Amino acid sequence: MLLNFHLPEYVAVISPQDPVLRIGSGLTASCRLSPELGLHASSLYWTLNGVRLPSSAYGVVSSDILSVELRSLNGSQQKSGDNLMCHGADGRVLAGSCLHVGMPPEKPVNLTCWSHNAKDLSCRWSVGGQGETHIPTKYTLKYKLRWHGRENECENYSSEKKGHACRISSKIALFTPYEIWVEATNQLGSAASDISSLDVLDVVTTDPPANVRLSRVGSLDDQLMVRWASPPELKDFLFRAKYQIRYRTEDGADWKAVDNIGNLTSCRLAGLRPGTVYFVQVRCNPVGIFGSRKPGIWSDWSHPAAASTPSGELLQRGSCDPKAGEQNSTLRRELKQFFGWVRKHASGCSSMSIKLYDQWRVWLQKTHKTRNQVGKQHTLFFFFFFFFFFFWEILYFCIQFYYLCSSSSKKFQLNSKHLY
Numbered sequence: 001m002l003l004n005f006h007l008p009e010y011v012a013v014i015s016p017q018d019p020v021l022r023i024g025s026g027l028t029a030s031c032r033l034s035p036e037l038g039l040h041a042s043s044l045y046w047t048l049n050g051v052r053l054p055s056s057a058y059g060v061v062s063s064d065i066l067s068v069e070l071r072s073l074n075g076s077q078q079k080s081g082d083n084l085m086c087h088g089a090d091g092r093v094l095a096g097s098c099l100h101v102g103m104p105p106e107k108p109v110n111l112t113c114w115s116h117n118a119k120d121l122s123c124r125w126s127v128g129g130q131g132e133t134h135i136p137t138k139y140t141l142k143y144k145l146r147w148h149g150r151e152n153e154c155e156n157y158s159s160e161k162k163g164h165a166c167r168i169s170s171k172i173a174l175f176t177p178y179e180i181w182v183e184a185t186n187q188l189g190s191a192a193s194d195i196s197s198l199d200v201l202d203v204v205t206t207d208p209p210a211n212v213r214l215s216r217v218g219s220l221d222d223q224l225m226v227r228w229a230s231p232p233e234l235k236d237f238l239f240r241a242k243y244q245i246r247y248r249t250e251d252g253a254d255w256k257a258v259d260n261i262g263n264l265t266s267c268r269l270a271g272l273r274p275g276t277v278y279f280v281q282v283r284c285n286p287v288g289i290f291g292s293r294k295p296g297i298w299s300d301w302s303h304p305a306a307a308s309t310p311s312g313e314l315l316q317r318g319s320c321d322p323k324a325g326e327q328n329s330t331l332r333r334e335l336k337q338f339f340g341w342v343r344k345h346a347s348g349c350s351s352m353s354i355k356l357y358d359q360w361r362v363w364l365q366k367t368h369k370t371r372n373q374v375g376k377q378h379t380l381f382f383f384f385f386f387f388f389f390f391f392w393e394i395l396y397f398c399i400q401f402y403y404l405c406s407s408s409s410k411k412f413q414l415n416s417k418h419l420y
Contacts, residue, residue, distance in 0.1 A: 011037065012086055012094035020100040020135065020187040026071045031086035031095055033064040041066040043089040048099075049082050073101045075134030102135030104189025108182040110163070111193050114297050115200045117207070117233040118289070121172055123154070125182050125193065126163040137186040141166040146177040146197060174200055202294035206231040209243065209265075209282045209299075214307035221274035221310040227266045228282045228302070242285040242296070245269075250277035250306070275311035279304040 012033050021027060031046075033039055041060050046053040046068045059067040066086070076082050081098030088094055106128030113123040123141055127133075141154035154166035164182075178200070182193040209228040217223040230241055245258040245267055261267050272278060281301040288296075 014084065014086055014095045014097040016097070018081065018098045018100070020102075021073055022188060023075050023101055023103055023134065024072055025101075026069070027073065027099070028067055028069050029084060029097065030061060030065050030067040033066075033094070035064060039088060040064075044094070045087050045089075047083075047085045047087060049077060073099070075103070075132065076101045079136065081135075100135045100187065102133045102186070102188060105133055105137050105184035105186055105191050107191045108139065108164075108184055108193040111180065111182060111196050113180060113196065113198055114203045114205050115172070116205060117231075118174065118200060118204050119172065121168040121178070121200060121203075122165060123168075123180060123182075124160070124163055124165040127184070128191065128193075133186055133188075135186050135188065137184055139164050140183045140185070141168075141180065142183060143168065143178055143180040145173060146179050172200055199292070201289045201292045203297055204286050204289050205297040206233055206284055206286050206299050208302035209284050210302070212280065212282050212302045212305040214278070214280055214305045216307070216310060217268060219310060222272045223268055223270045224272060224278060224280075224307055224309060225266065225268050226280055226282070226305075230265055231284055231286070231299075240286075240288045242287050243267075244283050244285070244298070245280060246301070247278050247280045249273070250279065255281075272309050274309050277306060277308045279306050281305075 012031050014029055014031050016027075016029065019027065031041075031044060033041060033044075040063055044066045045055070046058065046066075048070070053068060053070075057069050059069070061067050068084075076099065081100045084097045084099055085093050086095045108125045109128050110126040111123060112125070113121060115121050121143075125139075125141075127137075127139075139157075141157075142151055143154065144151045154168050156167040156169065158165050158167075176199070177197055179195050179197050181195045184191050209231065211227075211229040213227045215225045215227070217225050226245060228243075241263050243261045243264070245261060246255040247258075247269060248255045258267065258269070269278075269280070281304050283301050284299045285296040
């Protein structure tokens, strides 16, 4: 035996259904009951996102219609919209509607693009204004060649903490400017960013330098040598790389940067602490690819390499009766080199002059020509102490040299008299 139950076509209907509203606007919604339910509108109540609305906002339009008035709506708390429900006296849900409350998008800003090894083109941008529209908003990156070609849309989108991004990975044209912009669209309106014009070769970045290595510089306890490899991905491109180094101690949080490296693939860090572990990273900026005049874009930092400087105490125990302060004194070392050079090159009193000192400085610079010492950190006390030390050593040397020359001159005169 089959029982046929006659069910109403609907229980109740809320109108308007799933409206899209601007923040701050109001809404009057109504719940219409099916006559077959046998319920009266005055027995119903409303909820918004599970919270019961006050009866003072209700209005009984007829025996089967109950309305509710909503004022000054806030932005939707959920991406799917806010849930407005009509309930029977027993709490069951009779009907529902989703309220989409938000704002039209504002013009996207901060559009920046870069090309990884000149093989693709990626762009990032930020939403305009206060950012949140509270309703689903679509962002579309569009691009075309400046002088010809049709309009295209990027397909590989991603969301980041810094904003939205998209990567163009096919058919990248070189030596031809692109026009790129972003369009934002939702149910309340649309907006477009400013058009950015760029050449791919002006925005090339590369992988971080590979094979970063650290090594000690002989027994020098305040220096480390850094070496790395240039980016192999750009080996077929004509460009001038620029490198930057940063380093910190193992227990330190602040990085110190070294900027004046140029196109070298090695650098000597000086002025370090003896017996200390250092972490070093390198990054690359491919400048002037095929004659581009743009400053280039820095790569990410390489993986940190680590090494320790020699311990100063160990060096002192292995040295031969060092004088106090001699181990770390650059000025004292140069002074000893100067005296040795004078003894080797000065044949008589007439050779000792300021020109002799200048010649020695030229010789000293030539011997240090291949050094790339970076990061000298002498304190003010260190400088003045050895400045006065150097002054008194020179004065003492000049006095000794004066008496030596005078003595030699007298002997020469006596020998001359004996000859005559």
